Amino acid sequence: MSRAVEATRQAALMAALQAREAVPPPGLREQGERARRGLGAYRANAAAIAERALQARYPTVAAMLGAEDFAALARALWRAEPPVRGDLALWGDGLPAFIEAERDLDPWPWLADSARLDAAVAGCEAAADAQTERGSLALLAGEDPAGLRLRLRPGAMLLSSAWPIATLHAAHHGGADLEAARAALAAGRGEAVLVAREGWRARVSALDAPDFAWMGALAQGAMLAAALAAAGPDFVFDAWLVRALQQGWLWRAERAAVAPEESFP
């Protein structure tokens, strides 16, 4: 019974923090303006935390929108989809869909996919650390490709967009100029990308259609023979392997007996 009283008291304060209007809950020692000031301190802190947390996870979207509009977006998302975990690095999964549902953002239809790319970059940089197990690649020389799979490094993520998300990302992170991004948008060019760790940072690499299909199959745990079939006749394995090794995309080769979900570090 007493626990229920405390639960009710705590839920009332939580509701007052989440509500659109700042109305102190009942049962406070502070009254009137003093209660509103106290509640306001917590609400202001929540708004600041929302902005900081979302900015850390979605820096490209923040740069595209500018500080004021991004802060408003962060506060709106906080109200609509507040955190459920105490690790704020995990908050904001819903931003891409939230952007798509926000009619005021319709003039920038690439924003949602740019947000997906930002989230992939953040997830990649927090993924388990793993180096390429080069010794395992000897399997490629002697085993039947029907019984082998290639595993991408933990955190590797593939995205395909109707918008030039890699070029836009580069333009906001010092890797391409804004003119190139504007030209890509004007041309209606979509891009498929791989996000993979290079050292501690995630690197965003544009992929052509065969490479994207091939890596998509690998990411789903397909055997090499099936992945080759998915990639199609224009896929060049040797060229891809050189690039994959140079950029550290690969984790290891393994025989089919190892279930993908059992093999992650």
Added chain:
Amino acid sequence: MTHIGIGLRQPHYRHFDAPAAARPAVGFVEVHSENFYADGGAALAVLQGVRETHDVSLHGVGLGLGSAVGIDDWHLEQLARLVGRVEPVRVSDHACFARAPRGTGGPLLHAADLLPIAYTDAALEILCANVQRVQERLGRAILVENLAAYLSYDADVWPEADFLAELARRSGCALLLDLNNLVVNALNRQRDDPAAGDPVAAACAFVDALPPALVGEIHLAGYCDRGALVVDDHGSRVHAPVWALYRHALARLGPAVPTLIEWDSDVPPLEVLLDEAAHAAALQAEAGRRAA
């Protein structure tokens, strides 16, 4: 090496990622546990490297130890994994709640803040149960920190210091005494009621009400005086009233209580934190001479 540590924040990682001999000479570093819950990545690598030369204290801001709905299994497992990785010298969190449902029977939310609990018998039982659960999972005692609180409850029946001492007695936890929070609360009480008396004297009385052996760490930080409300923002140097309280606390609690300089917003160059740490070390040395 002194008993004075500093909060390790991202702008200062490079100083602690240097060769061992070039790293800052502080007694320990303290990090927010939740910033290292990732499976891997640069921050975790820095922390594991720091561990080779410094004691690390894990200070949580997200367990919500006073939450009536209980603590999050996921959060506790992440903390346990991090404790296993880092082998910290201390593990701490706050006497606050953070989790509550959205509406009646709604999904559980996390406030991402340190929300005040009532000082009632029921709240004490909840806090004790949650602390014990954490301690059982981690296999060690934790420290629980007093809050800076901008709201309080009509239902309070325990003085805060007695409430925390009773928590420690029942659960076996230690206390992390945040002196800045004591001063912030006392300043706000004085502004609410000018008859409340001198804030530093009130904070000293709080320290005196605690059994000295329960205090395992002290926090020092800066606050922001917004006129109508003083806010614990950890964004400036330690203020004079907090230093005065620290002198009193060292005399009461002993001159070698591990002490942290906390700075979380507008983080300055490392030299500023080290200067604050040096001042704290000087006060500890002075207290040690007096005690001898």
